[in-house]
Amino acid sequence: MPYLIFVSLLWAFSFGLIKGQLAGVDSGLIAALRLGLCFITFLPLLFWQRGNRNALVLMALGALQFGVMYIAYIQSYQYLPGYLVAVFTIFTPIYVFSLNAILEKHFHYQHALVVLLSVIGAAIMVVQSVNHESVLTGFLLLQVANLAFGCGQVLYVRYCRSDPAANTDKPSSDGVNMIWMYLGAALLASSYTIVFGDFERMSLASEQIWVVLYLGVISSGLGFYCWNKGATQVSNTTLAVMNNAYMPFAVIFAFTLFGEEVDFTRLLLGGGCIILSVALSVLMQKRYDSYR
Incomplete structure (x- = not known):
């Protein structure tokens, strides 16, 4: 849980930073640079643990x-518009929960x-009239973005729990996993930017x-690393509801x-719903563990 709370704070701050400082820059370029920097940042970990037989999977x-x-x-x-982007990202918890239920x-x-309480809380804070x-x-x-991010979380958790070679108890092992994930993401984002990017807005x-x-x-x-690390340490329900925890x-x-x-009324009502959903998910997991 501490990992997920830390990332929620980190990402909440980043949204305002992007809006205020990067307006007018090609978004594809920003994505490719961010993911490329992710890969470069974690690359030195290969000196401590070389190779990974599941590199292509990651x-x-x-x-x-x-x-x-x-x-x-x-x-x-x-x-x-920006506010509708915020509105339509609130459904990720549903995808995370549903995929886990199916698997x-x-x-x-x-x-x-x-x-559902988490989604309602997020909706209270961000939903406006659509015009x-x-x-x-x-x-x-x-929804493609939400589903991709949600499926990635679920599949990574299942990968770590099913493959002893993942060994995510060691930070270096977990970091090496992320190196390959960042490389795959950076290659895809870079290819997209080369083909579809607006080169006039790439300065x-x-x-x-x-x-x-x-x-x-x-x-x-650091954020994606901590998020995926935290995802392996909580219940499926807690992971789902934490996907909206950044909104308050x-x-x-x-x-x-x-x-x-x-709107402080919306903040209090919506934030209260999200906090309650997180607390209930943790309580359910503790109750489940006590019966095992």
Whole structure:
């Protein structure tokens, strides 16, 4: 849980930073640079643990969880205003929970209600009246992004739990897993940018370079590592609801650090629902463990 809480704070801050500092830069370039920096940051770990017989599997997982997610997420901005992007990202917990239920062939309706509570809480904070063209296209693109990120989390957890060679108890082993995932994602994002990128918007000012370095090394590199590490340490339900845990923090940072207007009634109601969903998921897991 501490890993997931830390990343929720990290990503909540990053949303405002992207909006304020990288407007006008080709989004594909930003994604490719961030994922490339992720790979470079973790590359030295190969000196401690060389090779991985499942490198191709991990590259495919990374291309799905990070590469496909970023590409679809980026494309959605061509069809949606920013607030609707936030609205349509709230469904990731449903995908995480549903995929786990399908793979485990067992459905817990109580856990489903907890996940639904998390989605309702996020919706309370970000949903506004929809009045924009091409909403359906943008919505579908974001569901591709949500599904890719959610499936990547679930499949990585199952990979680590089923393959002793993953050995995620050792930070270096877990880091080597992420190297290959970042490489797969970076290759996919770079290929997309080369083919579909807007080369007229691929220049960066000096301050923007620092922002990209922070986003690539800290927000994405450290963030994705800690998220996947944390995902292996919590229940499926807790992992699902934590996918919306960044939203209360994002709203708070938007007000305190970036001077945006905030509806405090929505913040309290929505944030309360999310906090309650997380608490219930942890309580359910403790109760389940006590009966084992």
